[in-house]
Amino acid sequence: xxxxxxxxxxxxxxxxxxxxxxxxRAVEAAGRLKxxxxxxxxxxxxxxxxxxxxxxxxxxGADPALIARIYEHLIDCFIEHERRCHPRQV
Numbered sequence: 793x794x795x796x797x798x799x800x801x802x803x804x805x806x807x808x809x810x811x812x813x814x815x816x817r818a819v820e821a822a823g824r825l826k827x828x829x830x831x832x833x834x835x836x837x838x839x840x841x842x843x844x845x846x847x848x849x850x851x852x853g854a855d856p857a858l859i860a861r862i863y864e865h866l867i868d869c870f871i872e873h874e875r876r877c878h879p880r881q882v
Contacts, residue, residue, distance in 0.1 A: 816873065823874040832874050838867050
């Protein structure tokens with residue numbers, strides 16, 4: 793039973809990694825359009841994304857607070873990545 797659940801989790805993780813790679817490429821593309829490195833954090837956009845995914849989580853029966861925490865960390869990681877990749881690093 794536990795093994796079957798772990799296999800299911802591994803399969804979900806496989807999908808998540810593919811999607812995170814796609815998100816990384818999209819973040820990099822957005823970063824290339826930002827001429828000012830100070831625009832990288834985009835707090836209004838971050839709030840929009842957190843609110844959106846929290847609402848989505850609630851609508852499918854997932855814990856909105858958990859999803860918000862995960863996305864806050866995820867976005868922090870992508871902001872740091874975008875800063876490192878930006879032509880005018882900050």
